[in-house]
Amino acid sequence: MTKRVALVVYPGFQMISLAAMSVFEIANFGRDTPLYEVLTVSVEGGLVKDSAGISVATETIGRRHYDTMLVAGATYVVPTEPDLVDALKRFAPNVRRIGSICSGAFVLADAGLLEGRRATTHWGQASALRQQHPDVVVEEDRIYVNDGSIWTSAGMTAGIDLALALVEADYGSEIARETSRLLVVHYRRTGGQSQFSTLSTLEPSSDRVRAALAYAREHLREPLSVEQLAAQVHWSARHFSREFTLQTGLTPAKAIEKLRLEAAQALLEAGEASIARVADVTGFGDEERMRRAFVRTLGKPPQALLREARERMRA
Structure with a gap:
C-alpha cells in the first residue's frame, strides 16, 4: 500500500x-x-x-x-x-x-x-x-x-x-x-555519525590547549593522563585541567574519550573487521570499555556500526 x-x-x-x-x-x-x-x-x-x-x-x-x-x-x-x-x-x-x-x-x-x-x-x-x-x-x-x-x-x-x-x-x-x-548520495550516514569533528568544535583559545589536543589525537593508544598532557605543554596538571575545561567545556578525560570514539568510528565505518584491534589502537584498551562508550554516546555498540559498514560496501 x-x-x-x-x-x-x-x-x-x-x-x-x-x-x-x-x-x-x-x-x-x-x-x-x-x-x-x-x-x-x-x-x-x-x-x-x-x-x-x-x-x-x-x-x-x-x-x-x-x-x-x-x-x-x-x-x-x-x-x-x-x-x-x-x-x-x-x-x-x-x-x-x-x-x-x-x-x-x-x-x-x-x-x-x-x-x-x-x-x-x-x-x-x-x-x-x-x-x-x-x-x-x-x-x-x-x-x-x-x-x-x-x-x-x-x-x-x-x-x-x-x-x-x-x-x-x-x-x-x-x-x-x-x-x-x-x-548520488552515500548510503547512508549512520544515525550515530558525528555532525562535526571533535577538534573543530572544541576551539580552545590557548595555543597550549590546542597543542595538547593535537598531541592526544596522535597518541590515542597511550594512557593520556592529565599529567601526561600537562607535561607536553609545560603546565602543572592542576592548571592544565582547569584551563582545558574552561576553554573547551569538557574535562580532559571526556575530550579524550570523544577523540577515541571518533577515531574508532572512522575505523569501523572504513570496514576494520576486528573490534579488539580498534579498541587497542584507539586507546580504549578492551572491547567492553569501548562498547560502553559507544552505547552511552552513540546509542549503539561498535558491532552495529561494523554491520552497517559492511552493508554499504556490498551496495
Whole structure:
C-alpha cells in the first residue's frame, strides 16, 4: 500500500528541507505501484514563502490521513505559530510516525511531542533546544535520532539521511540503497555519525590547549593522563585541567574519550573487521570499555556500526 508522506512547512522555512522529500519521490522510480505519495502541507494551505522569499504551493494540513509527517527546518529558530502547534497536537496521535528536519525539532518540542524523548537538531541550535525544552534529551552529536515513533535529524542535508533511514525502515536496505544510488548520495550516514569533528568544535583559545589536543589525537593508544598532557605543554596538571575545561567545556578525560570514539568510528565505518584491534589502537584498551562508550554516546555498540559498514560496501 502506498504510504502518504507530508512535509509540514510554515513561513520562513528553509528550502533545503524539500530535498528530503526527493528521497521518497525517487524511491518510487520504476515501480508499478508507488511506494510513497509525497505532499507539502501547511496550516492554511496555499502559497508559503521560504526564508529566501520563494513560494511553495501547499495543501491544508488537515485534508488527508498521513502515514508519516515531517516538519521542515528554518535557517533561524522562530517562535512556532500557535495554529501549527494546535494542528500537530491534533494530528500526531493519528500519524504512524512524525519527525523533523533541522530546527523543526523546536516545532515538535513546542507541540509537546518530544517530552521525555531523545532528539537532535542542527549542532548550532542544540544548546537553545536544551535550554528551551529541558524535558527533551538533546543528542547534538547525531545525524539523526529515532525514539519510537519520533524521528529527528540534524541540520540541512541530514534530512536526506533521515529520509533514507525511513525508506529502509519501511522497505528494507536494498530499496534504500537503490534510492541513494539514484540520488548520488552515500548510503547512508549512520544515525550515530558525528555532525562535526571533535577538534573543530572544541576551539580552545590557548595555543597550549590546542597543542595538547593535537598531541592526544596522535597518541590515542597511550594512557593520556592529565599529567601526561600537562607535561607536553609545560603546565602543572592542576592548571592544565582547569584551563582545558574552561576553554573547551569538557574535562580532559571526556575530550579524550570523544577523540577515541571518533577515531574508532572512522575505523569501523572504513570496514576494520576486528573490534579488539580498534579498541587497542584507539586507546580504549578492551572491547567492553569501548562498547560502553559507544552505547552511552552513540546509542549503539561498535558491532552495529561494523554491520552497517559492511552493508554499504556490498551496495
